[in-house]
Amino acid sequence: MEHAAVERALQQRSGCRRGSLRPEYDCNRNRCEQAAVRPPGPRHSPVPGDHVEVFVKCHFDYDPASDSLIPCKEAGLRFCAGDLLQIVNQDDPNWWQACHVEGGSAGLVPSQLLEEKRKAFVRRDAEVTPASGALCGSLSGKRKKRMMYLTTKNAEFDRHELLIYEEVARMPPFRRKTLVLIGAQGVGRRSLKNKLIMSDQARYGTTIPYTSRKPKESEKDGHGYRFVSRGEMEADIRAGRYLEHGEYEGNLYGTKIDSIRAVVEAGKMCILDVNPQAVKVLRTAEFVPYVVFIEAPCPETLRAMNRAALESGVATKQLTVGPLPHALPGVQRGLGHWGR
Numbered sequence: 001m002e003h004a005a006v007e008r009a010l011q012q013r014s015g016c017r018r019g020s021l022r023p024e025y026d027c028n029r030n031r032c033e034q035a036a037v038r039p040p041g042p043r044h045s046p047v048p049g050d051h052v053e054v055f056v057k058c059h060f061d062y063d064p065a066s067d068s069l070i071p072c073k074e075a076g077l078r079f080c081a082g083d084l085l086q087i088v089n090q091d092d093p094n095w096w097q098a099c100h101v102e103g104g105s106a107g108l109v110p111s112q113l114l115e116e117k118r119k120a121f122v123r124r125d126a127e128v129t130p131a132s133g134a135l136c137g138s139l140s141g142k143r144k145k146r147m148m149y150l151t152t153k154n155a156e157f158d159r160h161e162l163l164i165y166e167e168v169a170r171m172p173p174f175r176r177k178t179l180v181l182i183g184a185q186g187v188g189r190r191s192l193k194n195k196l197i198m199s200d201q202a203r204y205g206t207t208i209p210y211t212s213r214k215p216k217e218s219e220k221d222g223h224g225y226r227f228v229s230r231g232e233m234e235a236d237i238r239a240g241r242y243l244e245h246g247e248y249e250g251n252l253y254g255t256k257i258d259s260i261r262a263v264v265e266a267g268k269m270c271i272l273d274v275n276p277q278a279v280k281v282l283r284t285a286e287f288v289p290y291v292v293f294i295e296a297p298c299p300e301t302l303r304a305m306n307r308a309a310l311e312s313g314v315a316t317k318q319l320t321v322g323p324l325p326h327a328l329p330g331v332q333r334g335l336g337h338w339g340r
Helices: 002-010 112-120 151-159 191-201 230-236 257-265 278-284 299-312 322-333
Strands: 020-025 032-034 052-056 084-089 096-100 107-110 167-170 178-183 242-248 250-258 269-273 289-295
Touching: 020 299, 107 112, 178 278, 191 269, 230 242, 230 250, 242 257, 242 278, 250 257, 257 269, 278 289
Parallel strands: 178 269, 178 289
Antiparallel strands: 020 289, 032 167, 052 084, 052 167, 084 096, 096 107, 242 250
16 A cells, blocks of 8 residues: 555656656565564474474575585575575575475575675685686685774675575564655655655654754744754764764754654654665664665756756755766665665
């Protein structure tokens, strides 16, 4: 229901002639849902009479025919990123037995441990066979590089995170608590959010952002912004009470997690347009988000949309020409695994 409503609103939005939605998951297509953002831990076969079902969502493509490590290529199970598998047996540390949830025979798939080692392995130049490109040597031959971790590079590290398997659970269809809209700057996330809320205010709601700036004479607390002191806001940020936050012209702005809870507790679906990194915090059993990636049109159409928004007063910032060619593929690279 939410997917259809969002798609209709996107199609009706002024100036948006090209674009598409990529839902993070479609309950009607397959009745499984992310239970937690965590890789599946090693599990042994259950004792007789005890049945434990383990399901995973794959975040990489695998073809046993091109795998030089698999003991028997004919016994391998081919899958693509986004496929859901049921893990039948995890006794072997390197090879699991699994089958597709849609049905079919079980086969061998690389374990979480094996695939992590394979993807994290850095080959020496002398260990690459020019003809085949096969790996030689042991994992102890990895290159070591000294590196300092900077929190300002969180987004960069997230893009290089090893995504192998994600454990999921079988669930019946249910109503989502949050709807997360993600896309490049200027694609119209805010206008789409406002249009959805105005279409059914009893069903949809959103948060009021917090800021440390002083209110203007015409502004009232709770109308547009929640005004707090900088000290209070900094303390809440350190305590992890904000989903996301930033600073603009010397003032702090942010979305408080408790404000999301307030909308959900009121019986409404909370619609959010946030940065991609915030999705990792929301993907819990408490918020069970429905993540929608709004694929932007070509740069020329984006500029036209921005001009129309500026003329109508919806937007106050003009998009610069420079970032546009790079904005769309950058967002898609950072969000590829969320939209599958």
